[in-house]
Amino acid sequence: MTYSNKVLDHYENPRNVGSFDKDDDSVGTGMVGAPACGDVMKLQIKVNADGMIEDARFKTYGCGSAIASSSLVTEWVKGKSLDEALQIKNSEIAEELALPPVKIHCSILAEDAIKAAIDDYQKRQENKNKA
Ligand code: FES
Ligand code: FES
Secondary structure, three states, rough: OOOHEEEEEEHHHOOOOOOOOOOOOEEEEEEOOOOOOOEEEEOOOOOOOOOEEEEEEEEOOOOHHHHHHHHHHHHHHOOOEEEHHHHHOHHHHHHHOOOOOOHHHHHHHHHHHHHHHHHHHHHHHHHHHHH
């Protein structure tokens, strides 16, 4: 199988690789696995006082398409509100990267990871307000 140029670009020059401190209250962490292949993706967002995502990081133990999908999503979420980031669809990721059908689940992983990160951030805020 050949990868598209955009996949190769993100695979060879992944954006925003790394981690934030997951105990930081401004950080949300999403960790998801793909049952189809066993690959794992960790995606983190950092949210500012206005509720906008100001930065994002990822670590993906997976195929080139999964790495490219997570790299792309970290770029897309920056500057978005949480609601806007929740609108990101795996089909948009797959289209942007020209993923073939067998690699669609890799983009689903990225959509799930950003949703999980937002969920974690929101739970964290609720717990903070209870404390
Ligand atoms: Fe690894 Fe699919 S087999 S990402
Ligand atoms: Fe499974 Fe890419 S995440 S093949």
